Amino acid sequence: MSDITNPSLKNTVRQYFQEQGEDAPTWTEIHGMLCALAVGPEVESVDYAAELEMPVPGEVSDALNRLRERLVTQLLGGDAINLPCLLDPYQEEDGQDLASWCAGFMTGVFVDEENWYQDDEEQMAQLLLPFILISGLDDDEALDTLWENTQVVRQMALSIPEILEELYLAFHGPDQGDASTPAD
Numbered sequence: 001m002s003d004i005t006n007p008s009l010k011n012t013v014r015q016y017f018q019e020q021g022e023d024a025p026t027w028t029e030i031h032g033m034l035c036a037l038a039v040g041p042e043v044e045s046v047d048y049a050a051e052l053e054m055p056v057p058g059e060v061s062d063a064l065n066r067l068r069e070r071l072v073t074q075l076l077g078g079d080a081i082n083l084p085c086l087l088d089p090y091q092e093e094d095g096q097d098l099a100s101w102c103a104g105f106m107t108g109v110f111v112d113e114e115n116w117y118q119d120d121e122e123q124m125a126q127l128l129l130p131f132i133l134i135s136g137l138d139d140d141e142a143l144d145t146l147w148e149n150t151q152v153v154r155q156m157a158l159s160i161p162e163i164l165e166e167l168y169l170a171f172h173g174p175d176q177g178d179a180s181t182p183a184d
Contacts, residue, residue: 026095029104036108
């Protein structure tokens with residue numbers, strides 16, 4: 001069982017946002033945002049109310065932080081993150097699909113976007129391309145053309161769990177000073 005699936009924390013978050021109406025993010029979008037916050041640059045604190053553009057009570061904010069910490073623990077343990085949706089970029093399921101998850105992920109990136117790109121902008125742009133493309137947030141003609149290549153887009157979607165690990169290592173791996181490894 002994935003640590004992120006802690007029923008109490010997940011239910012606290014899920015129930016609150018379901019009660020906020022159709023403009024509120026779904027659990028799939030929230031999960032994407034939490035994944036970005038877990039794998040990306042260290043963020044001291046997140047103002048979820050500002051990021052989600054709606055009030056977020058302290059209890060829900062605490063649950064979000066604890067779920068994010070559980071994702072980090074999962075990654076530290078070498079476990080892949082299981083997404084709460086299919087890795088099918090062309091499936092549409094009103095807030096429960098991969099496009100929604102990727103949009104949520106990009107919300108997490110936007111929390112501290114400058115720090116995502118500060119070390120190697122080109123590498124980060126390549127790593128984030130699947131999230132940007134599948135989310136549909138960028139209305140770039142080149143992305144529209146790429147979207148037409150279903151084989152490439154499906155491969156990108158299937159690689160998302162590995163990209164999450166790669167992003168985590170890029171920001172928190174031994175080369176980043178978070179841990180020391182013996183030299184050869």
